[in-house]
Amino acid sequence: MKSKTQQVHIENDRNIQLFIKREDLIHPFVSGNKFRKLKYNIIEAKRQKKDTLLTFGGAFSNHIAAVAYAGYSEGFKTIGVIRGEELASQINTNPTLQFAQKHKMTFHFISREDYRKKASEDFQDGLKNRFGAFYLIPEGGTNELAVKGCKEILDFEDVKYDYICTSVGTGGTISGIINASEKHQKILGFPALKGDFLKEEIVKFAKRKNWQLINDYHFGGYAKINTQLVAFINDFKSKYSIQLDPVYTGKMLFGILDMIASGKFESGSKILVIHTGGLQGIEGMNQRLKNKSMPLIKV
Numbered sequence: 557m558k559s560k561t562q563q564v565h566i567e568n569d570r571n572i573q574l575f576i577k578r579e580d581l582i583h584p585f586v587s588g589n590k591f592r593k594l595k596y597n598i599i600e601a602k603r604q605k606k607d608t609l610l611t612f613g614g615a616f617s618n619h620i621a622a623v624a625y626a627g628y629s630e631g632f633k634t635i636g637v638i639r640g641e642e643l644a645s646q647i648n649t650n651p652t653l654q655f656a657q658k659h660k661m662t663f664h665f666i667s668r669e670d671y672r673k674k675a676s677e678d679f680q681d682g683l684k685n686r687f688g689a690f691y692l693i694p695e696g697g698t699n700e701l702a703v704k705g706c707k708e709i710l711d712f713e714d715v716k717y718d719y720i721c722t723s724v725g726t727g728g729t730i731s732g733i734i735n736a737s738e739k740h741q742k743i744l745g746f747p748a749l750k751g752d753f754l755k756e757e758i759v760k761f762a763k764r765k766n767w768q769l770i771n772d773y774h775f776g777g778y779a780k781i782n783t784q785l786v787a788f789i790n791d792f793k794s795k796y797s798i799q800l801d802p803v804y805t806g807k808m809l810f811g812i813l814d815m816i817a818s819g820k821f822e823s824g825s826k827i828l829v830i831h832t833g834g835l836q837g838i839e840g841m842n843q844r845l846k847n848k849s850m851p852l853i854k855v
Contacts, residue, residue: 558582561713561828564796570823572816575717576798579709580805580833588833589729590622592705593697598630600701601691610635610683612674612695615643616652616779616840618833619697624656634661635687639671651839698728703761706732709830717828719744719821721812723804724769727754729832731761743767746808750777773811779803781841783851785810790854801834802841802853 559582564574579588586594601609609627613620613636620636627634636656644665647653653663664686673679674695684690693699706729714720715738722730724745734743747754747769754769775785781802789806793799800806812829815821835855842852 558711559709562798564798566813566816568816570819570821572821572823573826574812574816574829575827576829576831577709577714578798578831580799580831580835585625585836586622587835588831589706589709590618590626590697590833592709592732593702593728594622594626594693595705595708596701597691597693597697597699597705598626598632601632602630604691606632606689606691608633608635608687608690609693610637610687610690611693611697612637612639612671614639615646615650616837618837619695620661621652621655621836623693623697624659624661627661628659632691634659635664635690636661637664637666637671637674637683639666639668641665641667649843651843652836655836694726696726696728698726698731698757698761700761702728703732703735707736709733710736714828715741716826717741718825719827720830721746721808721827722830723748723808723832724754724758725749725804727757727761729830730767731758733830734758734762734764734767737764737766739764739766741766745769746773746811747771748774748778748804748807750774770811770815773807773814775807779841781845786845786851786853790851793854798831799835799838799855800831801837803837804834805831 559577559579561575561577566574583591609632611623624634719742721744724730724747730745737743788810789800838853838855845852
């Protein structure tokens with residue numbers, strides 16, 4: 557599938573041009589980097605003759621929703637190991653879990669303490685004893701095959717850009733983009749999580765050193781949000797007719813425009829922004845905002 561690239565006309569006096577690659581449009585339910593990450597994993601699961609996909613995620617996980625739909629459409633059974641035992645009683649009020657359940661995903665709710673053990677051999681052996689054989693896809697989908705898929709985000713037309721910017725969750729998307737980039741390009745990653753640990757994850761997969769993480773725009777951490785960010789997302793949609801999500805792309809675009817205004821990019825720079833999707837999470841975020849009597853994200 558091919559995405560389209562859209563120029564966003566921003567006011568600046570240094571002839572900086574901003575373009576957005578609309579990966580969010582490549583599939584209605586498995587959009588953006590989730591489509592890229594799952595592509596070769598599903599091919600491999602079929603090659604191994606596995607009939608079940610098992611993966612991990614939280615309450616409003618884009619990854620859980622994407623695996624549920626992709627598995628359903630490709631004829632797999634799917635199992636979601638969900639962080640938070642309390643969510644077992646909240647499926648009917650959680651739009652992400654409702655969507656996954658509609659597409660036949662089986663849930664296994666575990667405590668946050670147990671969830672931290674998810675990568676251990678003992679924990680995964682317990683899952684095999686409980687569910688039988690399955691093809692395991694890591695939380696967020698990042699593995700070698702996911703990076704291979706994300707490498708396909710860039711194509712020959714993208715050589716003209718000086719900077720390529722992407723949100724960062726587990727490191728797979730930016731790693732694929734780094735590996736597909738040209739020597740003259742600088743790859744900027746905007747982490748949605750606090751902490752510097754993501755560098756170690758990216759180094760495992762990235763074959764170039766032309767990248768940098770920008771850690772100033774996580775708004776307090778993963779899925780943290782405030783009225784300033786909501787206002788920015790709503791204003792951006794009003795100006796450019798592009799929907800941003802509050803966990804990843806909203807924070808990234810806020811950061812990029814702030815960096816442009818602060819003179820962090822050279823005059824004449826051409827910047828390509830990767831829109832990685834994630835829009836299914838807006839409904840769940842708006843539930844949280846409503847409960848806190850905060851302004852809502854317009855959709």
